Amino acid sequence: MTTAIAQERQAAELTTRQDGARVIVEPKGDWVMEAVGRFDRRLRRIESETDPKDLVIDLSGLGRIDTAGAYLLGRTLSRCNEPASDSHFIGEHQTARRMMGEMRERLADCPEDEVKPRGVISTLARIGEGVEDGLKETVESFAFFGRTFTTGLSVLMVPTRMRWTSTIHLMETAGVDALPIISVLSFFIGAVVAFMGASLLETFGASVFTVDLVGIAVLREFGVLITAILLAGRSDSSFTAAIGSMKMQQEIDAMKVMGLDPYEVLVLPRVIACVVMAPLLTLSAMVAGVFGGMLVSWWTLDISPNFFLTRLNDTIDLKHFLVGMSKAPVFGLVIAIVGCRHGLQVGGDVESLGRRVTTSVVQAIFAVIVIDALFAMMYLELDI
Structure with a gap:
């Protein structure tokens, strides 16, 4: 043959x-x-x-x-x-x-690279490009949020369309599975705050105010901020990678052919899971942070746990706890929106997936810190 x-x-x-x-x-x-x-x-x-x-x-x-x-x-x-x-x-x-x-x-010859200006002009050009890219990303993020919001309203009108199984599963993977690492890290953050406060305040004979420092810092800022940053690094990256891999394998195109809305199937369950689980994780972070500060105070300042909790209850207003908890759903929403948006923008190669995952995590952490600063200024003006 x-x-x-x-x-x-x-x-x-x-x-x-x-x-x-x-x-x-x-x-x-x-x-x-x-x-x-x-x-x-x-x-x-x-x-x-x-x-x-x-x-x-x-x-x-x-x-x-x-x-x-x-x-x-x-x-x-x-x-x-x-x-x-x-x-x-x-x-x-x-x-x-x-x-x-x-x-x-x-096999056509590639054009020669354009000679870019150097010095001050090049620096200003790069700054301008960065500002333009930042504004573009902001507009696209708000547009994505608007599309997600309208999808949520349409699902709310017909609750049977809600993907409860995938939502509960995402609550477990993005929330419950993150509980150990968030609690451990918050414990050490509370311990470090208490140790620094004890070292500084003891020189002025005001070591008892370490309790106030730990309570305000953990309840108002550190608990929710540590939770949001860990969610941005852990859950946000997983959202981008999961949706991006589906985009690479054309599974999302197959969904559209079958008449399924990717926002309804993929985005909305992740948004709901993050918004619901972020306050619960923040609460656990607050408890772990206060516990870490209490142990350090007991060890270094001989402040008993009973006295620590009593003073915490007497001197720390409930508003500090509510301020921290009010930020958690907003942070969860931002993290989910950023992660899902970049996942849907992944191209057809692995390089695009890696670039989008990295950009997603960086943008989510940046957005969390900026929004936290805006919250701080708003509550300062409101005297809360």
Whole structure:
């Protein structure tokens, strides 16, 4: 059988003939990779010695052709003003001219890199590009939030459309599974705040105010901020990676073909899971942070747990706890929106996925810190 196939193949040949001023190149047989290498030097000589407008290729005797053969023949006409013109071809072939055109397009010389200005102008240009990109990202994030909000309203009108199974599963993976790391880290944050407060306040004979410092710092700021940053690094990246991998494998396109809305199937459950679980995780972070501060106070200042809790209850207003808890749902919403938006913008390659995951985490942490600063200024103006 192998011998029969070999006999069906036609040996590659190359001849030339003169027709007036025209030089006609006649490729014959099968111009495939393993057979055409020997014609490279000869074709280069023909190309260099002949006026480009006089080159003609006769395709009538050409058999099979692959990209290697198409490259050699197409290169011969590369110096012509119109290499795809009918004036440069004789005879017909089913695929030769199309393949030669595609090879020319893919092997076209890349334009030289634009020389960018340096110094102050370059610095200002980069700053301007950064500001423009930041404004664009902000507008796109608000647009994505608006689309998610309208999707939520439409689902609220028909509750049976809600994906409760996936929502509960995401609450477990994004919330319950994050509880140990958030509690442990908040415990040490509370311990560090108490230790620094004890070292500083003890020199003024006011070590008892360490309780107030731990209570206000953990309940008002550190508990919710540590929770949001860990969610941004843990859950936000997983949202982007999960949705992005589905985008790469064209699963989201398949959803659209089936009549399913990706915002309803993928985005809304993640948003609800983050908004619901963020306050619960913040509460656990507050408890762990206060517990860590209490242990350090007991160890370094000999403040008993009973006295610590009593003073905490007497001196720390409930408003500090409510301020911290009021931020948690907002942070959860921002983290979910950023993660899902970048997941849906992943391209078709792994590099795009990695770039989007990194950008998603950075933007989520940046947004959390900026919003926390806005909350701080707002509550300061409201004297809360």
